[in-house]
Amino acid sequence: MMDRENPKRASASPPDWAPGPITRWLTPVTRWLITNLLAPPCVFLLFGLLNRTRVYGRRRVPHLPNTLILSNHQSMIDSFPIAYYLFFPEKTFRPHLAPWNAAAAENFFRNPVFGWVFHQFQCIPVRRGRRDLRAMIRSANVxxxxxxxxxxxxxxxxxxxxxxxxxxxxxxxxxxxxxxxPITLDGLDRVLPIGSRLPRIGQRVSIYVGRPVPYDDLTAEGRSRESAQQIVDRVMERIAFQQRVLRRLRRSRR
Structure with missing residues (x-):
């Protein structure tokens, strides 16, 4: 969900949003109801009936703590098919499997209503246009x-x-x-193109789950920015390769 494409908006700080004591107390119940009873039928309607979605390699996702999914970014709704197709219905009975998401505060936490809704979807607000250390620390903790x-x-x-x-x-x-x-999404940019407010129908969407990426050989320099970039580059190369595989598969079915 995180998005950085509008520098003008990024320069303006969004209002801070934090759950109050009542919201924190009710969150386990409201979050479970929304993410397991309300959201899944909507996601299935959009991606399973109105559009066609194929998933490759679902069993490669470890249903374990300390699992990081890195994906390419095609639309404002990328997180929803990832959560639904890779972790539902298992997360209904094992809530710790529901993935957290980094989300641009300017888009998803711009008012109390949006803040409450996306808090239920386990979104971490990230401020664009700056290094958000608070969001990075919270991401590491969850x-x-x-x-x-x-x-x-x-x-x-x-x-x-x-x-x-x-x-x-x-x-x-x-x-x-x-x-x-590494997860590759393909076709979501046609379901909800940049600038569109309503999703399209009749599109083909693919989700490719790759094998976990090794990176121990890139950690010799400790927590340096150079090592961090090298790790990300390796993962993105895998994601790009998987996209080429998906597109060859799509062409072969025509």
Missing amino acids: LRAGILTLFPEGTRSRNGRVGRGRAGAGMVILQTRPHVV
């Missing part, structure tokens, strides 16, 4: 005990191709040493 989804490109692709990732995701990896799972 990752140690659960599953986290990040989009290292930091912005939606303009042409559908995989871009270069930023070092921030690599810094989280160096802090937590998680299982790193």
